[in-house]
Amino acid sequence: MPPTPALKDYAQADVNRSLTPEDKIHFFREMARIRRFEQTALKHYNGGKMGGFLHLYIGQESVAVGTVSLCGEHDHVITAYRCHGHALAVGMEMNPCMAELFGKATGASKGKGGSMHLFDPENNFWGGHGIVGGQTPLGLGLAYGVKYKNQEGCCLCYLGDGAVNQGAFHESLNIAALFELPVVYVIENNGYSMGTSQTRSSAYKHCLAQRAEAYDMEWDVVNGEDLYEVRAKTQIAMERAKKESKPTVLEIDTYRYYGHSVADANAKKYRTPEEINQYRAHHDPLRLWRRRLVEEGVLTEEQADAIDKEAKQEANASATFAIESPAPEVAEIFDDVYWETDNNTEAANTGRHFFND
Numbered sequence: 001m002p003p004t005p006a007l008k009d010y011a012q013a014d015v016n017r018s019l020t021p022e023d024k025i026h027f028f029r030e031m032a033r034i035r036r037f038e039q040t041a042l043k044h045y046n047g048g049k050m051g052g053f054l055h056l057y058i059g060q061e062s063v064a065v066g067t068v069s070l071c072g073e074h075d076h077v078i079t080a081y082r083c084h085g086h087a088l089a090v091g092m093e094m095n096p097c098m099a100e101l102f103g104k105a106t107g108a109s110k111g112k113g114g115s116m117h118l119f120d121p122e123n124n125f126w127g128g129h130g131i132v133g134g135q136t137p138l139g140l141g142l143a144y145g146v147k148y149k150n151q152e153g154c155c156l157c158y159l160g161d162g163a164v165n166q167g168a169f170h171e172s173l174n175i176a177a178l179f180e181l182p183v184v185y186v187i188e189n190n191g192y193s194m195g196t197s198q199t200r201s202s203a204y205k206h207c208l209a210q211r212a213e214a215y216d217m218e219w220d221v222v223n224g225e226d227l228y229e230v231r232a233k234t235q236i237a238m239e240r241a242k243k244e245s246k247p248t249v250l251e252i253d254t255y256r257y258y259g260h261s262v263a264d265a266n267a268k269k270y271r272t273p274e275e276i277n278q279y280r281a282h283h284d285p286l287r288l289w290r291r292r293l294v295e296e297g298v299l300t301e302e303q304a305d306a307i308d309k310e311a312k313q314e315a316n317a318s319a320t321f322a323i324e325s326p327a328p329e330v331a332e333i334f335d336d337v338y339w340e341t342d343n344n345t346e347a348a349n350t351g352r353h354f355f356n357d
Contacts, residue, residue, distance in 0.1 A: 013232035057085035062285035066230030074153025081116035133166030143183035154241035162193025182241035209251035224254035
């Protein structure tokens with residue numbers, strides 16, 4: 001099961017040839033929004049306005065935007081703790097997203113989840129999970145639900161390259177193959193498991209996705225800086241899931257410009273500043289997509305600047321919204337812990353709950 005043969009230009013793939021100029025500009029706008037959101041979040045985190053951790057998605061925007069752009073009514077998205085980009089890509093508004101980072105009651109998780117636990121059920125977005133690899137069996141369950149309901153859909157389950165060594169991930173691959181479930185595991189390979197390089201943290205022959213062969217599962221490797229390629233190869237995997245109910249492992253090569261989290265003080269020690277600058281200068285997905293659209297005559301530099309300015313203003317406005325929003329009430333600390341107790345069901349009145357004493 002070798003990877004998909006490379007095209008000279010993935011813009012010629014069927015899924016991309018059907019794109020309108022408006023579609024392409026929309027992708028640029030979404031990537032710009034994610035970039036500006038993350039930069040604004042970084043500013044306020046460094047200013048002491050946020051607690052906990054902050055895992056930035058800067059440098060990986062084309063992965064979330066490109067893959068999510070293919071989702072339909074019965075497609076679901078679940079990811080790890082570097083989740084802001086995915087949340088915005090599926091349609092979450094900036095205000096509840098930023099407010100959650102600030103721990104405010106107006107946040108997507110009512111201020112109780114923070115940066116790592118964003119949820120937006122209305123847009124089929126199921127998190128945001130802080131346990132490494134913990135989302136992989138949950139993504140499997142979402143795919144099982146789609147198949148059980150006879151819906152034409154799938155689950156896009158994202159994980160980092162450091163999560164591929166978790167037992168839960170391998171157990172999920174085994175069940176996905178045995179039960180023929182419509183799940184696409186997307187490894188966002190930014191080269192580092194926290195502060196440890198891929199070559200020092202994972203044993204592999206050619207690539208991480210090739211491990212799928214052990215489960216008789218299709219796999220592919222994707223250049224994450226090329227939005228056209230991301231869409232083209234993800235489309236193949238999603239069609240396989242929807243039409244054949246078969247799983248796939250995609251490894252999308254990308255890069256994060258900052259550390260594992262903003263609290264990662266050694267981000268420029270386990271990788272050189274020259275390496276980071278090399279990626280910024282020559283592999284930045286936002287810059288490359290902008291250049292591509294200008295070359296195609298779809299976008300002008302002036303229009304691109306205006307879109308970027310608008311994204312920056314929106315991000316700043318979301319930060320103002322978050323700062324001015326109220327904190328959660330202490331009386332609500334036990335709300336949204338158990339659905340049964342929130343809704344006073346029969347099960348909630350059976351037995352004893354730890355906080356009843």
